[in-house]
Amino acid sequence: MNLNMTLPQRPLTIKRDVLSLPFVYYFSPPIILALLVAMFCMEGPGILRDLQIKQAPLELKDGDIQGSCRTKKAIFTSCEAKLTYAYDGVKHVAETDFMFVDLHSGDYEASIVISKTDPKLATLSLGLSMLWNRIISFLAFGFLLAAGLVLLLLTLFRILRSRGYIRQPGMLSLVPVAITASSESRGRLTLTYADTVREDKTKRMAFTQLEKGAEPIVIGESKGHPVALAAWHEHASVPVLLDSRLERINLAQEERANLLRTLTDQGLIGEQSENHPQAKSQFFVQSLKVFAAAVLLLLVALFGYWLWYVFAAPSQFTSPATDINNMMPAPLNRWACTHLQERFGDQNAPFGCVADDFKSWK
Incomplete structure (x- = not known):
């Protein structure tokens, strides 16, 4: 079925505020960025110092260690210590702190280790033995935070950019999208949908809140998700989910009536499916499967x-x-x-x- 044939073949505009963004997309990026900076400032210098010590380590038999290690969430262990020691008749005081991932019960044994080439650099033997653990944990958490930040910013940029384009005249095409999550509040549906159904799919995700009493045009199902009809503006980065009354596209009254009649004749509009309220639970099950895998x-x-x-x-x-x-x-x-x-x-x-x-x- 050629969905494009049902739309008027002239530049059209779409009403404003039909693309929404969860509030989390506005305040999460600065929080994630702050976490990244804090993690680099807290863990980075200690890892670089211990890498330098590891090149020429010297374990001291004497010295005073004042500090402790604390385990949080069963696997995240953080250690802080003040080290007082003497080398070649010179007294030194240093501080060390680090974090690693470990399943451990009881106390840790540790001694002071310094660099032969620079005795002012000191750490705990525990920190050196867990160095690769610390590096891998540091890189893993950094990558996850950075990846999350990039994905949030890309989605934010696409939605804001598309909001401006859809209000300008442009050719529209009808595309199917998968509804991946839904919720209802005060008679209004809030939907998350993705371009994952058609052959040249982009897999991009978008969000919308339908007008009170409105429903999406559900035209089928794909991989456990309801498939609905959306309009893609030629200059936008994401499609706009359509409502069953087609009020989101700025059309003349006669054009809207003809389009509704055409879609009804093609079987795309009729008795609305009740599948979309299930999308939220389906999305949860799918996410659970991905997590388990x-x-x-x-x-x-x-x-x-x-x-x-x-x-x-x-x-x-x-x-x-x-x-x-x-x-x-x-x-x-x-x-x-x-x-x-x-x-x-x-x-x-x-x-x-x-x-x-x-x-x-x-």
Whole structure:
């Protein structure tokens, strides 16, 4: 069916305020940007310092450590400490703080480690052993925040840009869109929809709030989501969801009546489907499936990395593999430590396989 044939073939305008934006798209970008800056300022200098120390580390037997580590949300551990030590007869005072991801119960053992080339640089041995854990966590959280910020800004730019274009005359074409979420308040439907149905889909998402009592023109279903009719302005970046009364397009009364009649004859307008209230629950189920798949993929990747550590890692102190091994159930941990001891039994045991003396194999 050629949907374009149902529209008048002349430049048309669309009413204002038919493209909406959730309030979160306005206040979230500055918050995410502030979090990014804060994370870089808090974690970046400590990681750079410990990378420099790791090039020429020297563990001190004496020194005073005043500080503690706190675990939040079961896996996020943050440590702060004031270090007082002497080297070559010179007294130094330094502060260190860092964050890493770990499943751990009980206390951490740590000592002071300084740089041989620059004794003023000092950290905790715990910070060095968790360095790759810290770097990966830092990059992962930074990437997620940056990706979220970019997606929010792109959506914000597209919607605001399209708002201006649709009020200017331009050729319109009818396109199908998938309604991915819906809610109703005081007789008005608020809908989230995406260009994911047609062959040359852009997968772009848009938002709208229909007029009181109005409904979308539901013309089918795709992948569990209701499919509705939308108009795409030739200069806009996203389509505009149409209402069943076609009041969103600025048409002459006769043109609107003819268009409604044509759409009815083609079976696109008739008894409205009641599918759209289900879109919210369908979207939740779909999101749950994606989340479960992502978690499963992550677990498979971590398990594969752990097996590589047990059988092929060049060092028993490879991080964050030592942390993963320590989090394994007791039978798997014992099995891994046995194989690691066969490979590195003449050396000190790593975290996760170490005995109470923090050196020998358990």
